Amino acid sequence: VFLPEALQSLVIELQKLPGVGEKTALRFAFNLQQRGTEALMALVKALMDVAERVRPCSRCGFFAEGELCRFCSSPERDRTILSVVETPADVLAIERAMDFKGLYHVLGGVISALRRIGPENLRVSELVNRVKNEGIKEVIIITSASAEGETTALYIKKALEGLDVKVTRPATGIPMGSSIEFLDALTLSRALRARIEL
């Protein structure tokens, strides 16, 4: 109530960022104000550029500046293998984690009765069309290892039935570096059932 209105409005906008409460928003706002007009305008410019130029890739749904994203427009990616993920952030996680050289397909979420998201709200029919037309040989469904992620994976597997494509999913099991004592029961029981010979 003691802040100037403009600063108060900035705090309210910053609180809309994920995981940002009032205290953090105040710290951000003070920091921006104290760094001066130039710093504020640099952020303004970056935001406006994103608003004007960043769109979903018309093929895979990842971020793009033109028609296609960097993956879809790269001649170096393997066009026969496709990772299906929930969000653009998942694409970055996969790129960081491993040497995957195929293409992506971003669903835009998972099927969720609770949040009223059905397959028609996701990019599922686009996926089916890509598999039909792009000569794809394997689809890896990398949705979350949760009930909703599994449901979505099964739905996609069904939607691709009858097409000449291998549909896979990453192994579930004990994550690296974890102690058995603190592992949740579901992960442990699944890992045991999926045990492999040494």
Added chain:
Amino acid sequence: VFLPEALQSLVIELQKLPGVGEKTALRFAFNLQQRGTEALMALVKALMDVAERVRPCSRCGFFAEGELCRFCSSPERDRTILSVVETPADVLAIERAMDFKGLYHVLGGVISALRRIGPENLRVSELVNRVKNEGIKEVIIITSASAEGETTALYIKKALEGLDVKVTRPATGIPMGSSIEFLDALTLSRALRARIEL
């Protein structure tokens, strides 16, 4: 390297916020992009309003939209008592914590040999002028309980010598809710020396 340039620039700008690393900046950027143009432009407007309208109060250095901040322009504050603080954020902390009804004076930092900040870089002479001209009876120096904060407090006490004003500083001691076991030695020894009779 796989993000569109505009999004990458936004991530770089967001990483300049205090305590924000690459992962958090990515999450913020994705969230902003996915909330759409309207959300982006709401933040743009808030930033531009701050750049255009928020200035330091010409009297106390707190945030102001006009010439004076809400404290200095309020007829309800006690003009005879002044809290001297390092930053505008400290003002908010004091307002939240207690029923202080006086005015403020924001120094803009502390004296620091390391960061080459001397009294001439802070609003110290402005403080001396206020004490000379505004009928102030008590100055509470609420700088940090650190070596630099103490140095700054002592410097200000000296600068106000000879003027008809009481100069005080908050008590240091054991913070509420803390266990003796984990208290740092300096806090504990000071609290013991400053012990009071029950």
